[in-house]
Amino acid sequence: MRGVDVMLLEKGDFCSGSSGGNHGLLHSGARYAVKDPESAKECVSESRILKGIAWNCIEDTGGMFVSVGKDDPGFADVFHDACKATGVRAARSTAKELHQVERNLSDDVADGFLVDDAVIDPFRLVLTNIEDARRHGATVRNHCEVVSFERSDGHIGEVKFKDQRNGSVGSVVPEVVVNAAGSSSGSIASMVGGNLAMTRDYGTLVVFSGKLVSGTVNRLRPPSDGDIIVPSHTSMIAGTTSRSISGPSDARPTIEDKELIIKEVSEMVPALRGARAIRAYGASRPLASGSSGRGASRTFKLIDHEEGGVDNLISIIGGKLTTYRMMAERTSDAVCAKLGVRANCTTGEEVMEASRLDEAVTLVSASQSESMRRRYGHVPSEMMNVVPVGSMGVQSCSCENVMRFELEHYASSEDVITIADLMRRTRAGMGYCQGTGCMWEMASALSDEGDIDLLIRDFVRERREGSSTVIEGDQLRQEMFRSHLLWPFQAARGGEER
Amino acid sequence: MIDLPKKEVDVLVIGSGAAGAISAWDSAVKGLDVSMIGVGTPATEMSSGCIRFNDDRSVPEGLGLDRGDLEDAFSRAERFLIDEMKTSGLKMEGARRDQGRYYRCHGTIVPENIVQGPTSSGGLDRIEGERICVIGFEDRTEFDHRLFAKALAQRSDLRVEHIAVGTTNGVLRNSSVDDLLDMFVDAAGSASGEVVFVPPFISLKDIDRWEELEKRSGRKFAEPVMDLGMPGARLRDALISSASRAGVSITNGASIVGMSISKGSLNEVTVRSGHRLQHIECGAAVFCGGGLVGGGLGVSGKDVIDPLGLFDVRYLREGDGIDILARASSGGIRTGPGLEAIVDGEKVRNLFVAGASLPGMNIVEGNGIGDAMATALLASKAATEASR
Incomplete structure (x- = not known):
């Protein structure tokens, strides 16, 4: 958008790492107001912007913070003051008022606040960005892993990458390299001899079938394990935990994580105990600050490796989904400064292309277009080209509720090579039967x-x-x-994995 | 709730899958008054309709069964499959393989045959010829002929082509089986393949049509196994039909809500069907409710449980990762050496358990229908004796 020729390389699929491994909460900022005011302020401004530029990815559900019987009653005032100081809107509400909004709240809920939390679909958000970037001329390639950097005199020259589709190796000679590899940022930096101080923190989330809440429900207490539940499409997601890990490979949910989350969250929403847990997942949060766990700030850090001896490498680490646009703006500011580009960043003002209202003449049934609106924000007209004539498909x-033509549409994209790629784009396979x-x-x-065989396996x-x-x-x-x-x-494969 | 008049039977069979049907048939042909009740879709119906009798008897022997009795039950079950299924309109074909004897409905192809190709299938499911054609309905996704042709080509050296027929749902809705038969004969005529794969569209007792298809087109036809496929449904239909002919009274959509047991003896079973409640007094009962897949057993947490809360159940409590699946499926209802159910640590003299409800017999574990049928014959023999 600023006239720079850009190539984006992703080793897996878009949004297959930390960006997709969260609960899809668009933070109002309230969660961070007390402990991390800097992050809270970022959330206030960014969530407002995203509700405009990426509206098709957001369900503006609202949310609440509730205190339960035994919680420290003094925290409410601390919370309220902190919200005021950081500009987070929080309306103090009685238990009765809160119950009117969320009917499944526990009778033990004393009081709380209504806040402007919303739900964001991270997969849709990333795909919308990719589409928009392409429209502005960027070359974007998934399933392409960087295999080597050529470096001389503190400058990165040729970058080689391997395309997983056919194993071919491509190369590019960039003027500036941006390292935004999430949990793998450290290994990318070390490939060029750079260094990144980063801690990894793992959080588990549990997906339940069906919805017991209409908006987010947060626990009114300092950030802790099992303090939130978020409605998401046909399911709800409860979380989270926080423990430091040594590498992405330790990132696995445990049964203890799951039990802790159910125990804590059911104190706010007791019916959760009877809900069906479909799966648990998680991702490592790459944290920019030196410490880890709940004490670590969720803000981000931009690092110019010039001091470390590489003059054209910039790393962006930490942060959170809600502030991703701001992180990107700062990063591209730094890139433009290096390149001498003077154009301003306009990502905060321009509605993304896929978010523009593009309502197809509806060939599908009413319930189907409702489902598509929930999943895509609208009924995309380009998808309708493959609907069989005279048929609802x-x-x-x-x-x-995913139709065959939706699968056909995405399957024809060069980006899509695995079943999981197709699932991230359509939500097919995300329900309780998990793709049976x-x-x-x-x-x-x-x-x-x-x-x-390989696809299924x-x-x-x-x-x-x-x-x-x-x-x-x-x-x-x-x-x-x-x-x-x-x-x-x-059995056709010789009886393995029976 | 409406109370129906009390009923008296010699033997009550609970569960109407493969084990239940053969058990009820066996007691009925011996002249007993037999009722069979079932609910839902049994695992037999969800299966490939292929039956394996394992040479390895370690699982049923592990239940404490006598080896001689077992051998007898296995050979009776095989005879039943060949003779009795034929009378019910199902042509079963069998062959010896490395680890046992295998049976399947005529025309059904199992995945092993595809992998092993045309020459090494030991007589069963042989794909004779090197060119295959797959015919499918254009817009029906339950049998995706393109996917199937692709899988076939990937797994073997066969040359595979695919042809689509019937381009709209309307054609299918308005077509009779004979119309479809004509369509497939036409399509097969334009194929270069010697063997033609088709979706299962010919129903039970239509061996004649199947033969007509092969005769008119001059090609050999086969139908592949699919999820929730027709071969399993056909097998179950044939089994039910045999039980019915033997005089078994069959109630579907009914489940047990209670069993009255006193002094080590079962007296009465309470059955519910919708709003109707019926008490059945029985001389003996055979429980063939199935395992986890069939729905006879349930899961609470990671423990295999009996939803009635009646039987003693054997399970492995701990598990991790994918092991949980194997461990959960190896659980089952605990029995005495003659398949008598154990309730509160005591054997019940006239209540027997058979099939996938037994430990280690769950279909996911892989012991399958053959072993289930053999144990069912042992249980029905015991029940027949106990009811007198």
Whole structure:
């Protein structure tokens, strides 16, 4: 948008790391007001901007902070003052008023505040950005991993990357390199001999089938484990935990994490105990500050590696989804300064292309367009080109109400090579059956792209990573059923993984 | 709730999958008054309809069953499959393989045959020829002919082509089986393949149509196994049909809500179907409710449980990761050496358990329908004796 020729490389799929591993909360800032006022102020301004430029990714649900019986009653005043000081809107409310908003709140809820929290779909947000970046001329490639940097005299020359689609190695000679690799930022920096002080902090989230809350419900107490539940599409997400880990490979949810989250969150919403936990997931938060855990600031840090001996590398670490645009603005400011580009950043004002109202003449049923509006923000006209004439099309995923033509549409994109790629774009396979029926549909839509056995195996592995450690009750039975259905398919591979 | 008049039977069979049906049939052909109740979709119906009788008897023997009795039950179950299923309109074909004997409905192809290709299938499911054609309905996704053709080509050296017929749902809705048969004969005529794969569209007792299809087109037809596929449903239909012919009274959509047991003996079973409640006094009962997949057993947390809260259940409490699945499925209802159910640590003399409800017999574990049917014959023999 500022006239710079840009290439973006992503080793996996878009949003397959930390950006997708959160609860999709668009922070009002209230969560950080007391302990991290800097982050709180960032959230206030950024959430307002995002509700404009990326409206199709946001459900403006509102939210609340509630104190439960045993909580310190003095914290409410501290919280209220901190919100005022940071500009976070928080309306003090009685238990009765809060119950009118959320009918499933515990009777033990004493009082609390209504805040401007909202829900953001991180996958949709990242994809909308990618589309918009492409429209402005950027070259964006997923499934391309950087394999080497050529460096001489403190300057990065040629950058080589491997395309996972065919194993071919491409190269580019950039003037400036931006390292925004999340949890892998440290290893990217060390590939060029740079150094990044970064701590990794892991948080677990649990997805439940169905919705018991209409907006976010937060615990009115200092940030702690299990203090939030967020409604998300057809499900709700409760979290989180916080523990430091040594590398991305330790990032796995545990049964203890899950039990702790259910115990804590059900103090606010007791019916959660009876809800069906579908899966647990998480991601490591790359934190910019030296400390880790709850005490560490969630703000971000921009590092120019010139002092460290690399004159054209900039790293951006820390931060959070709500402030991603601000982080990007600061980063591109630094890039433009290096390049001598004078144009201003306009990402805060321009509505992203995919967020522009583009309502197709509706060929689909009313319930289907409602589902598409929930998932995409609107009914995208370009998707309608593949709807069979005179037909409403065939439903592929009944949990999330995804139609075959939606799968076909995304499967035809060069970005999409795995079933999980297709799932992130359409939500097929995210429901309680975790792709039992629709993974075949997705494999089928993708089948020109690759090995079917491999597609299915990768997807089953990906889904099981999230469920295997925490699975129990009805969901365990569901998984048994799925194993049963998979058996004829897997037997063909010599009986492994029965 | 409406109370129906009390009913008296010699043997009550609970569960109407493969184990329940053969058990009820067996007691009925011996002249007993037998009722069978079932609810939902049994695992048999969800299966590939292929039946394996394992040579390895370690799982049923681990239940304490006598080896000689077991051998007898296995050979009776095999005979039942061949003779009785034929009378019910299902042509079962069997062959010896490395670890046992395998049976399947005529025309059904299982994935192993695709992987092993045309030459190494030991007589069963042989794909004769090197060129294959897959025909599918254009806009029906339950059988995706393109995907299937692709998988087939990837797994073997076969040359595979695919053809679509019937471009709209309307054509299918308004077509009779004979119209479809004509469509497939036409499509097969334009194929170069020697073997033609089609979605399952010919129903039970239509061996004649199947043969007509092959005769008119001059090609060999086969239908692949699919999730929730027709072969499993056909097998179940044939089993139910055999039980019915033997005089078994069958109630579907009914589940047990209570069992009255005193002094180690089952006296009465309470059955509920919608708003109707019925007390059934029985001489003996056989529980073939299935395992986790069939729905006879449930899961609470990570423990296998019996939803009735009646039986003693064997389970492994601890587990991690993917092991949980295997461990959960190895649980089941605890029985005595003659398959008598154990309730509160005591054997019940006239209540027997068979099939996937037994430990280690869950279909996910892989012991499958063959072993389930053999244990069901042992249970029905015991129930027949106990009811007298």
